[in-house]
Each structure stands twice: as structure tokens, then as C-alpha cells.
Amino acid sequence: MKGIVSICCFFSLLVLALAEEEVADVLSNILRDRSHIDETLRLASEENAAENYHAAIQKLRKIYHSAIKPMEQAYKYNELRAHEISDGEITSKPMVLFLGPWSVGKSSMINYLLGLKDSPYQLYTGAEPTTSEFTVIMHGEKTRSIEGIVMAADSSRSFSPLEKFGQSFLEKLIGIEMPHKLLERVTFVDTPGIIENRKQQERGYPFNDVCQWFIDRADLIFVTFDPTKLDVGLELEMLFRQLKGRESQIRIILNKADNLATQDLMRVYGALFWSLAPLINVTEPPRVYVSSFWPYDYAPDTSRELFKREEISLLEDLNQVIENRMENKIAFIRQHGIRVRIHALLVDRYVQTFKDKMSYFSDPDLVFKEIVDDPDKFFIFKSILAKTNVSKFDLPNREAYQDFFGVNPIGSFKSLSAQCSYSGGCLLDKIEKAITSELPGLLSSINPGKAPPGLSSCEATGCGDKPKNRYRKN
Structure with missing residues (x-):
């Protein structure tokens, strides 16, 4: 009798285990509710945002093609960085x-x-x-x-x-x-x-x-x-x-x-x-x-x-x-524009130094080799740091210009002062305008009234109140 009871208990436990396994399988095949994905990502938002985004992208594209890309092509920036936008x-x-x-x-x-x-x-x-x-x-x-x-x-x-x-x-x-x-x-x-x-x-x-x-x-x-x-x-x-x-x-x-x-x-x-x-x-x-x-x-x-x-x-x-996709695009293009500008200033400095060192009896190859091998002797990189929007951390590697000028003869480049036209203006002025005013202005236009990162709206605008000096006794 005890043996029959034990067998019955065993089969009961087996049936229960199989039932639990079937329940687990059923639960594992139940699809999860996805409604929170659409709500959190705001996929049902108005289409005006998309229209504003496309309009801003076209303005950004116009600024890049009119102000930054001509400087890229004039000084062959892509051959230095191997990154063409x-x-x-x-x-x-x-x-x-x-x-x-x-x-x-x-x-x-x-x-x-x-x-x-x-x-x-x-x-x-x-x-x-x-x-x-x-x-x-x-x-x-x-x-x-x-x-x-x-x-x-x-x-x-x-x-x-x-x-x-x-x-x-x-x-x-x-x-x-x-x-x-x-x-x-x-x-x-x-x-x-x-x-x-x-x-x-x-x-x-x-x-x-x-x-x-x-x-x-x-x-x-x-x-x-x-x-x-x-x-x-x-x-x-x-x-x-x-x-x-x-x-x-x-x-x-x-x-x-x-x-x-x-x-x-x-x-x-x-x-x-x-x-x-x-x-x-x-x-x-x-x-x-x-x-x-x-x-x-x-x-x-x-x-x-x-x-x-x-x-x-x-x-x-x-x-x-x-x-933040539009802000990131503008910041990326502006950073790229700053690098292109630095490269153009450096090439211009190399060209000017080469012209100043050349004389009627000079050997062009020896003069140029002296400049490229030791640019610090002629203050080429230090002179660029005096310009605005130039950080020493953004300066390219000095050795990179040895390879750059090894492929591109220095005589193939014009100085920045010669990169001007009566109708189109100067390349340097156009890229500086894009960096300092056009790109920041485009950023402000897509976020009207938004304070810069790290500042409250009152800190950004002043709110009409006179700032207090916390170190001065009132």
C-alpha cells in the first residue's frame, strides 16, 4: 500500500513539474507591451518639428558649401585629415x-x-x-x-x-x-x-x-x-x-x-x-x-x-x-570649420616663411627642408596661437606637415591674402564669419530663448537685475 502511495505522489509531482514548465513556456512566448516605446520616444509628435529640422539642415548645408568647403579645397585639407564631409x-x-x-x-x-x-x-x-x-x-x-x-x-x-x-x-x-x-x-x-x-x-x-x-x-x-x-x-x-x-x-x-x-x-x-x-x-x-x-x-x-x-x-x-540631433550637427560642422581654418592658417604661414627666406641664390629644396624639419625655429605654430578660436590642443601634429608637403609642393598654394575676389570676398573672412556668427546664429534660431548649457535663463539674459557681489558687504 505504501508503495502505491509513493508511486502516486511521484506521478503527482511529475505532473506538477510538467505543468509548471508548460506555464513557463507559455509566459516566455507572451509578447511584451510596446506602447511605452512610442510614448517615451514621442513618435506621434507633430510634423512641424521635422519640417523645421529639414529647413535647418539645408541652411547648415549652405553654410558649409559656401564658407568651409572652398577653404578645404584651396588648401587640400582632406589630404591631411583624410575626412571629407x-x-x-x-x-x-x-x-x-x-x-x-x-x-x-x-x-x-x-x-x-x-x-x-x-x-x-x-x-x-x-x-x-x-x-x-x-x-x-x-x-x-x-x-x-x-x-x-x-x-x-x-x-x-x-x-x-x-x-x-x-x-x-x-x-x-x-x-x-x-x-x-x-x-x-x-x-x-x-x-x-x-x-x-x-x-x-x-x-x-x-x-x-x-x-x-x-x-x-x-x-x-x-x-x-x-x-x-x-x-x-x-x-x-x-x-x-x-x-x-x-x-x-x-x-x-x-x-x-x-x-x-x-x-x-x-x-x-x-x-x-x-x-x-x-x-x-x-x-x-x-x-x-x-x-x-x-x-x-x-x-x-x-x-x-x-x-x-x-x-x-x-x-x-x-x-x-x-x-539634440540638430545641435550636434551644427557643433560638428563648426568644429570641422575651426580645424580647416587652423590648417589654412598654418599652410599660409609656411608659404609666407618660405617666401621670406628665399633669395636669388637660395636653394628652394634646402630652404623648405629647413622650415619643415624645424617649424618651431620660425615660430610657425606659435604664431597661429595668437589668432582667435585657436587652441593649442587643436593644432595638428608637426610631423603630419612633413608628409603633407611631401605630396603637395609648397609652390602649389597661394597665401590667404591672395584668396580673395571682388564678387566672392575672401575665403578667410567667410570661414571666420561662419564660425563666429552664422553657425551660432543657426543654433540660436532652432532654440529661441534657450540658455547656453550650464546657465539658467536669467543668468544668460540678466533678467534686468543687477548682479550682486557676494564678497562685498551690503
């Missing part, structure tokens, strides 16, 4: 870049944000390394895929410089266009996962150089981990070296957090910081979002409210980048 780069949307180890949920996160689950163009996901291409998800009138060779050949896009990485890479580049409200404001880039036990040479193209190209142009960089892939190898260490100087754009994501109990999640969170501490050498560490970013509901008995708040925080961060 195309119309596609000016008009491009903010770029969000997803980096991290393989199979940590990068593609699933994009599917979730765009609502691509069960659609023909959802990114393929799986437990094994699935993404072998750089996938650019962008807005288009209809849903279609575009080959990398076509993307690089289209001058209206911002991806034409990728041709320099060769045809092998372009075969690993793919674009997906689709009509989507979020993609009207931002572009997502999904990257191949980092695999520590494989040499980069096996990819057939310079993986780190390609990542650097996207890093330099990204407005927001999501570095994604999951609880099972916290170890840092050589490739991930190299990636964080490439991210130096971009700490303000980096956001760390601890994905698949609902797979762990609360106590285990705390340990994993600490282990992640311990692994990344040697790689992020900043006083304030990047923001870490802890959640499960995929279309299905959270696992039962997990910190659902915490994960939901973390997800909303991430969406607010993304929305901030979208709302």
Missing part, C-alpha cells in the same frame, strides 16, 4: 551603434525597438553567432534590402567612404530600409559579435578599422553584455581602446537580466564592473542599463518594475540624442 553626412540621421560579444541580444534588441518580431525583415537571432555582417537599418519609402556595394556607390548616403575597406568588406555590409516612425529620426547599426577565440584576419577585412569608422560617426554607442559573457579578451580590450574619448556616448547594457534571481543579478552586476574597470579610465563610469531587451515578457518572479524603469531610462536617453 559629404552631403550625405550632413543630412544623415543620428546613428546608434550596437557593439559587444556574440549572442548577447544586440539583434533582438533592435527587433524589439522597431517591432520587427515575426516580420519578414526581422534580424535573425539565435544562441550561436548569427550576425556576420554590418547591418544598417534605416528609413525608406518601402521595405527592401540593399547590398553594401550599392550603399557605398550612392553619394546621397553617408556610407561612400566605406569603399576604402575593400570589396571583401562591402560584401559583409547590408542595408535594410523600411517605413518606420523611429527610423525617420535615427539609424541603427548592428555589428558582428566579438569572438575572442578567432583571429580578426579570418574575417577577410580590417574589422577594427571598420568599427572605428562607425564609432567616429556614432551619436550613441550601446555596448551589450549578458550574464554568461562577462569575460574580457584581447578583442574586447581593443574595442574599448577604440572607444577612448567617446565615453559620453557609451552606454553599457546588461541584457537578459531576467534569467537570474535578484541576488545572482547583483553579483553579476558587480562582476561586470570589475571586468570593465581597467578598460574605462574615467572618473564617472558609463551608465549601465539592466534589463531584458527583447519582444517577450519578463520571466516570472523577477524584478519586473526595475527592468521596466531601466528600459524607459534607456529610451529617454535615446530620445535625448534624437532631440
Whole structure:
């Protein structure tokens, strides 16, 4: 009799376990509510904002072509920096870049944000390394895929410089266009996962150089981990070296957090910081979002409210980048204009010094070699620091001009005083006007009444009150 009771108890427990497993499977297949994504990102906002954005972009494009690009071409700035700004780069949307180890949920996160689950163009996901291409998800009138060779050949896009990485890479580049409200404001880039036990040479193209190209142009960089892939190898260490100087754009994501109990999640969170501490050498560490970013509901008995708040925080961060996209464009073009101006002033100084040192009996090659080898002897770089809007931290490397003038003879450049015309004015005056008044004026026009960063509106305008001296007795 006891044996019969034991068998009955065993089967009861087995049935209960199977029932719990079935319930878990059902819960794991329930799709999560996505309404908060549209609300947080304000995808249903008025179209006037988009019209104002396009109008400001056209003004920015006009300023660049009329004031900055002529100076670039006159003094061949692109051959020094190897960075030519195309119309596609000016008009491009903010770029969000997803980096991290393989199979940590990068593609699933994009599917979730765009609502691509069960659609023909959802990114393929799986437990094994699935993404072998750089996938650019962008807005288009209809849903279609575009080959990398076509993307690089289209001058209206911002991806034409990728041709320099060769045809092998372009075969690993793919674009997906689709009509989507979020993609009207931002572009997502999904990257191949980092695999520590494989040499980069096996990819057939310079993986780190390609990542650097996207890093330099990204407005927001999501570095994604999951609880099972916290170890840092050589490739991930190299990636964080490439991210130096971009700490303000980096956001760390601890994905698949609902797979762990609360106590285990705390340990994993600490282990992640311990692994990344040697790689992020900043006083304030990047923001870490802890959640499960995929279309299905959270696992039962997990910190659902915490994960939901973390997800909303991430969406607010993304929305901030979208709302500041015009300010970032103007700041980027102005910074580029300052560098072009500095380069033109330096070339002009080299030209003037060469002319002053030349005499009837001088050897031009020896005179020029003396100037290029020791520019400090002739105060070339120090004289530029006396100009306005010039910082010593923005000055190019002295050795770079040895290579620059090795390719471009100094006799091929005119002095800045000769770069003037009766109808068009002087190139230097035009670029200085763009830097000091036109670009700041465009920034003020899109944010009327907005105080500069760090100042309240009263501190910016005065509010009509006489400022008080807190060190003087009243």
C-alpha cells in the first residue's frame, strides 16, 4: 500500500513539474507591451518639428558649401585629415551603434525597438553567432534590402567612404530600409559579435578599422553584455581602446537580466564592473542599463518594475540624442570649420616663411627642408596661437606637415591674402564669419530663448537685475 502511495505522489509531482514548465513556456512566448516605446520616444509628435529640422539642415548645408568647403579645397585639407564631409553626412540621421560579444541580444534588441518580431525583415537571432555582417537599418519609402556595394556607390548616403575597406568588406555590409516612425529620426547599426577565440584576419577585412569608422560617426554607442559573457579578451580590450574619448556616448547594457534571481543579478552586476574597470579610465563610469531587451515578457518572479524603469531610462536617453540631433550637427560642422581654418592658417604661414627666406641664390629644396624639419625655429605654430578660436590642443601634429608637403609642393598654394575676389570676398573672412556668427546664429534660431548649457535663463539674459557681489558687504 505504501508503495502505491509513493508511486502516486511521484506521478503527482511529475505532473506538477510538467505543468509548471508548460506555464513557463507559455509566459516566455507572451509578447511584451510596446506602447511605452512610442510614448517615451514621442513618435506621434507633430510634423512641424521635422519640417523645421529639414529647413535647418539645408541652411547648415549652405553654410558649409559656401564658407568651409572652398577653404578645404584651396588648401587640400582632406589630404591631411583624410575626412571629407559629404552631403550625405550632413543630412544623415543620428546613428546608434550596437557593439559587444556574440549572442548577447544586440539583434533582438533592435527587433524589439522597431517591432520587427515575426516580420519578414526581422534580424535573425539565435544562441550561436548569427550576425556576420554590418547591418544598417534605416528609413525608406518601402521595405527592401540593399547590398553594401550599392550603399557605398550612392553619394546621397553617408556610407561612400566605406569603399576604402575593400570589396571583401562591402560584401559583409547590408542595408535594410523600411517605413518606420523611429527610423525617420535615427539609424541603427548592428555589428558582428566579438569572438575572442578567432583571429580578426579570418574575417577577410580590417574589422577594427571598420568599427572605428562607425564609432567616429556614432551619436550613441550601446555596448551589450549578458550574464554568461562577462569575460574580457584581447578583442574586447581593443574595442574599448577604440572607444577612448567617446565615453559620453557609451552606454553599457546588461541584457537578459531576467534569467537570474535578484541576488545572482547583483553579483553579476558587480562582476561586470570589475571586468570593465581597467578598460574605462574615467572618473564617472558609463551608465549601465539592466534589463531584458527583447519582444517577450519578463520571466516570472523577477524584478519586473526595475527592468521596466531601466528600459524607459534607456529610451529617454535615446530620445535625448534624437532631440539634440540638430545641435550636434551644427557643433560638428563648426568644429570641422575651426580645424580647416587652423590648417589654412598654418599652410599660409609656411608659404609666407618660405617666401621670406628665399633669395636669388637660395636653394628652394634646402630652404623648405629647413622650415619643415624645424617649424618651431620660425615660430610657425606659435604664431597661429595668437589668432582667435585657436587652441593649442587643436593644432595638428608637426610631423603630419612633413608628409603633407611631401605630396603637395609648397609652390602649389597661394597665401590667404591672395584668396580673395571682388564678387566672392575672401575665403578667410567667410570661414571666420561662419564660425563666429552664422553657425551660432543657426543654433540660436532652432532654440529661441534657450540658455547656453550650464546657465539658467536669467543668468544668460540678466533678467534686468543687477548682479550682486557676494564678497562685498551690503
